[in-house]
Amino acid sequence: MDFQSFRFIVVAGILYAAFHFAYNQIPDDYLRNTIYPNVIGHAAAKTIKTLTPDRKVVISNNALISPRAKMNIVRGCDGSGVWFMLSAAIIGFGASFRQTITGLVAGTITVYIINQIRIVGLYYVIEHNRAWFPPVHTYYAPTLIIILVAGFFLLWTRWTMDQHADSAVIATEETNQGKNDHE
């Protein structure tokens, strides 16, 4: 294994552990009563009501409640794990500062959107057939989300390498131009 790959694996692992530690310092009550309803719950309820206007979905703290289904958003269901993983990978990749910030912002938006789709999807799964909830929630959704986020990471790394190649070409052309002018 080359040094860059080794450094990436070590840095990503350490950063993930640091993010996880920081996340665990946030009290459950604060997540349940403030973060989950405001950041996840209301947006999910609005999406459900837009897609299916007949659903009377309300938010009570961390719960999405309707006459047909009730779903609690708990610690870990907020997409934090996959967000930490992606952020650790982006920082550990060692791109330029601007590329890293772009990756973190775009990655955060991507993870948020994917997680909102998951939350809304899970609500409809409970509504349709409660027995399908456990396998979708604990098995299909996590692996699919990891793959989608890995896809985002792959695209981002290609973008950073393309930019690097473009700037290398420009630098070479400028050097050649300088040589020609000198001659």
Add this chain to the structure above:
Amino acid sequence: MNNPVPGYLFLKVILVWLVLSMAGFFWGNGLASTMTPFYEFVTEAASTDYVAAISVEKRQEDAIVLAATAIRAKQITPSRALPAGTTISSDITVLHTLVPLIIFLTIILCWPIKSWQQSGWIMLFAVPSFFCISAVTAPIQLLGLLEMGFQNAANQAGFAREEPFALKWMLLTEGGGRWLIPALFGLACGAISESMIKK
């Protein structure tokens, strides 16, 4: 065996994920049953407090069940202990256990392979990695769940008990670490196989 374009690679990943997920859904119990002696070995190596018996039980959601018999009395609070010889149990669903393995196998099977020689190397590294990933997820989670029970009992009694390693590790892996570990193992297998063929 050249580097594929991202679109092709992404489609391949989705297809492999789908096939592995369906395979796990239908034949996961068989795999988990095969792995139970290994899980028992790891559980007993990770905690010398118990003799472990692990089995797969058919339920509404099929589960891997740990029956742990305490070898010695285990102190929970200053006034309360789990007597030696007592058997306690914890369980996790089979599907939950398969998640890291599916992530790992998806990476391995979709890694852009440049030669048959590299395929050989990647498979060679994948086998021990598969067991490493299994070792640091399911058995430790089963132990962590036992410890969580003790921790809750201690908290209810108003006693501040130090968090054991199995509990800390379980919280780390359940928070998303069980996704990161197979991803890093997969990347390491791919990167090492590439460096092996360059030599």
